Amino acid sequence: MMKQPIDLQELTDRIMKELQERLPQRESVRQESPHSRESAVPAEAPFLEEAPSPMVPKPQSPEQLEEWCASTPARIGVWRAGTRPLTRAMLKFRCDHAAAVDSVYGEVKRETLEHFGLFSVDTQYGNIENYLKRPDMGRVLTDQGTEKLLAECRRNPQVQIVVSDGLSANAIERNLPDVYPALLDSLQANGLNSGTPFFVKGGRVAVMDHIGELLQPEVLVLLIGERPGLVSSASMSAYMCYRPRKGMMESNRTVLSNIHQGGTPPVEAGAHIGTLLRNMLEQQTSGVKLVI
Amino acid sequence: MNLKTTLLGHTYQFRDLKEIMAKANEEKAGDQLAGIAAENAKERMAAKWVLSELTLEQIRENPLLPPEQDEISRVIEEDLNKKIYAEIRHWSVAELREYLLSSTTGADEIRRVSRGLTSEMIAAVSKVMSNLDLIQAAAKIEVITHCNISIGQKGVLAGRAQPNHPADDVNGIRASLFEALSYGIGDAVIGINPVIDTADSVKAIMNMTKDVINRFQIPTQNCVLAHITTQMRAIRQGGHADLVFQSIAGTEAGNRAFGIDLALLEEADALAHSEGTGAGPNIWYFETGQGSELSGDAHYGMDQVTLEARCYGLARRFKPFIVNTVVGFIGPEYLYDGKQVTRAGLEDHFMGKLHQLPMGVDVCYTNHMKVDQNDMDNLAVLLGTAGVNFIIGVPMADDCMLNYQSTSYHDIATLRETLGLRPAPAFEKWLEKMGIMSGGRLTAAAGDATLFA
Known part of the structure; x- marks a missing residue:
């Protein structure tokens, strides 16, 4: 697939390695049953209960097939009708896609924002179609939003927390209740203080730069919904940047991605973010230059 | 050069060739994002009209990105056969289209004329062709390449087995690979996208796939799609790679964003020839896709179809075994919906084939595009009809590592059964030996991965 610039890749590598050491993430991937793919969905999901065994009617080695199916979340052992998939496998796939699509077009509930004491500002995205076509407009707040930030937010905070729906409102709904308190605890444990948090509707990652210009924080963390996949339509990323300002290079941001049940566990992610932010403040840098 | 036309009572005056090329494109979100698309349907038609009357010479004499400024432009210019070009330089773009579609023009004629065409000329003609034009012209072209086996013959549809795993677990990758083989998939390549871009990890996947190939004597080739520098390190440390891989862009700056340049590709080419395990002569696997230059801010105001054609201009220098346009991976800001993805897939396949490249297409989408699996079914059938060399096979179309479908x-x-297409001949013989295929159809045993237990 299309590659990111190499520096970004190195960054991702390093964070992945770090995560592999710190978090039991990889184990959880392996333990997942091959058909329980909506890892973001809590226990009431019917498919999790079923965890169907392989559908091949007379495999040469049933035991081997079970073992292989358990070795990957890929949809294998699904069998066929002629050359086409069986009906349940086909519909299950379409269900997972439906969840992902609805996640893109969903909205974060007002109650959720109120619960965490977040007021809301808009980017210039306008509407969802425009949001998808014009990432540049999701990187700049509206004039009204700008005024609101300047009126309500403390300037020059040590840590600025921002939450945004991004490409998955579902990711915020599902993960914020775990990530947010863990993040606040972790800031306290690391002796860091934070400014006035808020929510950005229709945000892209680089909206960090505009906010950075306005509020001049030392470090900024943006909790944002990722592009939904079929394994999880509710995966969140935390993008972090030391002194975010206009024209910041992608490679200057540090990212903790894949935050969801079944990926990077949300509570542990919240705790880990605090440590990363402290490192940034100590080293006065972020992104590829940050030593973690 | 005439840059003006009157159409439906309105006179359109274009600034330069770059503007005409961009505005003559079918509607694409990426051209709109770049701010270079036609304002409306009539302006688009005016641009197509003007473009159709330009000559091939005018396109060559007005470079969109001069060779002095860009090494991809230099590659395209250097690789042009000047004598064949001289025979056709007075042709208009319309005449080129009609030549390609003429019933007296066959594969050999197209092969010859293609040596006298630059990537920009090929992009230009695609802009005045309908979807069915693109299918018919591409279907005439046969590009056969050989690594360990030959693919690309008329009537052959090969498949890349893409058994990715979200944690690079070699047991999980192998399990998914066996599933692919049991459906008759894997003749184009056994190709894995790794999560972890380190030499050790890449080497482990290279050697696991090579072991499977050796153990079951599978007539195919392996490849691990890490960054080229990582593959080179893995090969030097004892990794077995039949093919080497790299994503490429249509400008030097675009390639720099991918962490590559021409010199690095040449170095990798030399290494793959001296230390790769493929029989050759074709040992490269390239991937492309409309929009990557814009996303890397390396587009110089050129439209994404022209930039894509320039990728093929670079690719043909290295005589690759396979080229794959990953048509819907990059997102809705470049290709918004099923209609745009379909058009791009057919354009890329045609433009690649007219460069005499062994084109495959990753018929794909991400979840924030206005596309679903039915659109993929449709495009796959269109490409099967157009003679695509290979498409991608992932379990149930869901890539659990790259998070796209x-x-x-x-x-x-x-597609093979419906369109009467076959696996690559050497691979089909092997499938028959393994009891997976008989007379071009899957047997009752097919679809059971534990055939390989």
Whole structure:
């Protein structure tokens, strides 16, 4: 697939390695049953209960097939009708896609924002179609939003927390209740203080730069919904940047991605973010230059 | 050069060739994002009209990105056969289209004329062709390449087995690979996208796939799609790679964003020839896709179809075994919906084939595009009809590592049966020996991965 610039890749590598050491993430991937793919969905999901065994009617080695199916979340052992998939496998796939699509077009509930004491500002995205076509407009707040930030937010905070729906409102709904308190605890444990948090509707990652210009924080963390996949339509990323300002290079941001049940566990992610932010403040840098 | 036309009572005056090329494109979100698309349907038609009357010479004499400024432009210019070009330089773009579609023009004629065409000329003609034009012209072209086996013959539809795993677990990758083979998929390549871009990890996947190939004597080739520098390190440390891979862009700056340049590709080429395990002579696997230059801010105001053609201009220098346009991976800001993805898939396949490249297409989409699996079914059938060399096979079309949807093992098997296409001949013989295929159809045993237990 299309590659990111190499520096970004190195960054991702390093964070992945770090995560592999710190978090039991990889184990959880392996333990997942091959058909329980909506890892973001809590226990009431019917498919999790079923965890169907392989559908091949007379495999040469049933035991081997079970073992292989358990070795990957890929949809294998699904069998066929002629050359086409069986009906349940086909519909299950379409269900997972439906969840992902609805996640893109969903909205974060007002109650959720109120619960965490977040007021809301808009980017210039306008509407969802425009949001998808014009990432540049999701990187700049509206004039009204700008005024609101300047009126309500403390300037020059040590840590600025921002939450945004991004490409998955579902990711915020599902993960914020775990990530947010863990993040606040972790800031306290690391002796860091934070400014006035808020929510950005229709945000892209680089909206960090505009906010950075306005509020001049030392470090900024943006909790944002990722592009939904079929394994999880509710995966969140935390993008972090030391002194975010206009024209910041992608490679200057540090990212903790894949935050969801079944990926990077949300509570542990919240705790880990605090440590990363402290490192940034100590080293006065972020992104590829940050030593973690 | 005439840059003006009157159409439906309105006179359109264009600034330069770059503007005409951009505005003559079918509607694409990426051209709109770049701010270079036609304002409306009539302006688009005016641009197509003007473009159709320009000559090939005018296109060559007005470079969109001069060779002095860009090494991809230099590659395209250097690789042009000047004598064949001289024979056709007075042709208009319209005449080129009609030549390609003429019933007296066959594969040999197209092969010859293609040596006298630059990538920009090929992009230009695609802009005045309908979807069915693109299908018919591409279907005439046969590009056969050989690494360990030959693919690309008329009537052959090969498949890449893409058994990715979200944690690079070699047991999980192997399990998914066996599933692919049991559906008759894997003749184009056994190709894995790794999560972890380190030499050790890449080498482990290279050597696991090579072991499977050796153990079951599978007539195919392996590849691990890490960054080229990582593959080179893995090969130097004892990794077995039949093919080497790299994503490429249509400008020097675009390639720099991918961490590559021409010199690095040449170095990798030399290494793959001296230390790769493929028989050759074709040992490269390239991937492309409309929009990557814009996303890397390396587009110089050129439209994404022209930039894509320039990728093929670079690719043809290295005589690759396979080229794959990953048509819907990059997102809705470049290709918004099913209609745009379909058009781009057909354009890329045609433009690549007219460069005499062994084109495959990753018929795919991400979840924030206005596309679903039915659109993929449709495009796969269109490309099967157009003679695509290979498409991608992932379990149930769901790539659990890259988080996008493509085409499935089932889909390739279905296209073969529906369109009367076959696996690569050497691979089909092996499938028959293994009891997976008989007379070009899957046997009752097919679809059971534990055939390989």
